[in-house]
Amino acid sequence: MPVVKFVKEQKEINVPAGSNLRTVALNAGINVHQGLNGIGASANRYFNCKGLGQCGTCRVNIVKGMENVNSPGMVEKFRFKCPVPDPIPALAYIGHEDTMRLSCKTVVNGDIEVETGPELDLFGENFFS
Ligand code: FES
DSSP: OOEEEETTTTEEEEOOTTEEHHHHHHHTTOOOOOOBTTBTHHHHTTSSOSSSSOSOTTEEEEEEOGGGBOOOOHHHHHHHHOOSSOOHHHHHHTTOTTTEEEGGGOEEOSOEEEEESOOOOTTSTTTOO
């Protein structure tokens, strides 16, 4: 059974291969729905697209084990690359193109480590370059 480690929450859970990352996180009591650098996380817990890949609030960084998840599909790529109607997921994606995923569209096939609520770094050294 694959192990999913939530880095910020310091929680490890065993999940069946093929599990949906958002589902296993919510079942473990972990809120993957974040706002802007933590602001709005409590509201987004309830106001989200429920796994349709449209809101982008369930974005996470796969900090280890990216090879153990499925490849992003068209819906997920569109959500990260299209800044309308909500630009925050597209802005958050900048600089995290290789690690950021929508947890609702991520299938766990092996051990991974996950960072929920990755921070948006508007003033990071690479953001405007
Ligand atoms: S729950 Fe809305 S994009 Fe994942």
